[in-house]
Amino acid sequence: ARVRARHEPPRLAPSLKELQVTKLQRQAADSGDRLASLNAAQLLEQLFVMTAFYEPREAMNAGDPARALALLDIAEAIHPGVAFVCSSRQEALTRAGRADAAAELRCPSN
Numbered sequence: 001a002r003v004r005a006r007h008e009p010p011r012l013a014p015s016l017k018e019l020q021v022t023k024l025q026r027q028a029a030d031s032g033d034r035l036a037s038l039n040a041a042q043l044l045e046q047l048f049v050m051t052a053f054y055e056p057r058e059a060m061n062a063g064d065p066a067r068a069l070a071l072l073d074i075a076e077a078i079h080p081g082v083a084f085v086c087s088s089r090q091e092a093l094t095r096a097g098r099a100d101a102a103a104e105l106r107c108p109s110n
Contacts, residue, residue, distance in 0.1 A: 009070035016077055019047055025078075044078055051075040052085050056092065065096035083108045 016022065024047075027033075027040035052075035059067035069092045075085050086107035093102035 009064075009067040010074065012070070012073045012077065015070075015074050019074070021047070021074075021078055048075055048078045051078065052082065052088065056088055060092060060095060065092040068092040069096070081108055 021044070024040045024044050027036055028044055030037050030040075051071045055071045056068035056075075059065070059071060069089065072085055072089050072092065075082070076089075079085070086105055090102040090105050090107065093099070093105070
């Protein structure tokens with residue numbers, strides 16, 4: 001909630017810590033407690049969808065590609081190498097006036 005409430009783009013490390021991404025990733029991978037694992041995986045998916053799609057779209061619509069890029073960094077940390085995140089990053093870079101950086105990105109074809 002605090003990540004969304006800020007006006008400046010969220011910084012990656014503090015955001016990952018606040019959202020407990022590493023902890024959730026560990027819990028999701030732990031097969032010892034299936035219920036906790038599934039719960040953590042579900043929370044990670046919700047975070048991913050918000051930071052990969054909804055929040056960056058809102059930022060782009062508001063004319064804030066820097067915020068969209070910061071949110072996409074969080075999504076990338078949750079699920080690295082997702083083609084949609086990469087193509088969204090290209091769009092945000094282009095809107096930020098960095099078409100050269102967007103053209104250098106090599107997105108996977110998932």
